[in-house]
Amino acid sequence: xxxxxxxxxxxxxxxxxxxxxxxxxxxxxxxIEAKIKADADLAPVSVDVKDGIATLSGQVKxxxxxxxxxxxxxxxxxVKSTTDNTSVTPPPPPPPAPVAITADDPLTKSVTDAxxxxxxxxxxxxxxxxxxxxxxxPDKWKKLKMSLDGLHPKKVDGSALTIK
Amino acid sequence: MALQDKYKELTDxxxxxxxxxxxxxxxxxxxxIDGTAPTGTVKDQLWDIYGKIDPNFLTGDxxxxxxxxxxxxxxxxKVTTDNSNLNIRKGPGTDQPIVGKAGHGxxxxxxxxxxxxxxxxxxxxxxxxxxxxxYLSPQ
Numbered sequence: 001x002x003x004x005x006x007x008x009x010x011x012x013x014x015x016x017x018x019x020x021x022x023x024x025x026x027x028x029x030x031x032i033e034a035k036i037k038a039d040a041d042l043a044p045v046s047v048d049v050k051d052g053i054a055t056l057s058g059q060v061k062x063x064x065x066x067x068x069x070x071x072x073x074x075x076x077x078x079v080k081s082t083t084d085n086t087s088v089t090p091p092p093p094p095p096p097a098p099v100a101i102t103a104d105d106p107l108t109k110s111v112t113d114a115x116x117x118x119x120x121x122x123x124x125x126x127x128x129x130x131x132x133x134x135x136x137x138p139d140k141w142k143k144l145k146m147s148l149d150g151l152h153p154k155k156v157d158g159s160a161l162t163i164k
Numbered sequence: 165m166a167l168q169d170k171y172k173e174l175t176d177x178x179x180x181x182x183x184x185x186x187x188x189x190x191x192x193x194x195x196x197i198d199g200t201a202p203t204g205t206v207k208d209q210l211w212d213i214y215g216k217i218d219p220n221f222l223t224g225d226x227x228x229x230x231x232x233x234x235x236x237x238x239x240x241x242k243v244t245t246d247n248s249n250l251n252i253r254k255g256p257g258t259d260q261p262i263v264g265k266a267g268h269g270x271x272x273x274x275x276x277x278x279x280x281x282x283x284x285x286x287x288x289x290x291x292x293x294x295x296x297x298x299y300l301s302p303q
């Protein structure tokens with residue numbers, strides 16, 4: 001009988017202590033969340049507390065902000081330990097480099113070289129645009145366009161070209 | 165974005181074919197596709213798709229600059245002119261004096277290809293100079 005009572009007492013004490021743990025975790029969580037609210041940089045951080053262990057997660061904008069994360073739990077009463085799962089948001093990829101267009105003088109020279117074997121067409125170069133005029137067979141034009149596209153022009157304008 | 169939609173089949177094919185250093189950029193209503201093709205066949209395929217989307221390549225809204233990858237170990241190139249001899253010049257440019265000629269189909273030595281358009285070559289007759297890269301196929 002005595003043993004049963006003792007066991008029951010232990011059971012009650014255990015239950016009570018577990019239950020009492022819950023509001024404590026909630027209090028800790030609220031305290032940390034209040035500190036998060038106080039600093040706009042830390043807004044992306046979220047916190048979870050279980051059995052006095054605080055877990056912080058989220059993505060912060062930079063290393064300086066990341067350095068502030070441990071202070072969120074440092075002086076909060078009841079925090080046994082802190083797991084910092086926060087990370088710094090990687091910087092966005094740099095925008096692609098603008099397309100480099102060959103200047104007119106070297107481009108004109110390259111176009112002269114490229115069109116040497118195509119006597120039926122004439123070319124002019126202005127502001128990076130290669131304008132091609134005249135008459136040319138489809139397969140030859142394809143080859144010529146391949147060459148001209150390789151010279152880094154702004155565009156190749158064949159709108160006045162006759163293909164036949 | 166409209167141009168990227170127009171040429172989507174081409175850019176998708178370029179990605180699928182493993183074009184390295186692929187760059188697709190739109191600037192002032194022209195689409196620029198740059199990259200290096202693993203083989204000449206891949207380059208031809210892309211140009212075929214381009215020709216399908218823009219028959220005869222006359223719209224002028226695409227600059228397709230795809231070079232065929234040439235391994236650093238390549239030392240021999242074949243002269244692939246239509247049927248004529250290939251001029252070998254003192255410097256890179258048609259304004260440069262001709263210092264030699266390589267026959268159609270001849271295999272010559274590639275010395276340097278640092279200039280995109282003009283490669284430095286040497287014939288078996290020890291004529292050395294610059295030839296137009298378009299007429300040279302790596303062996």
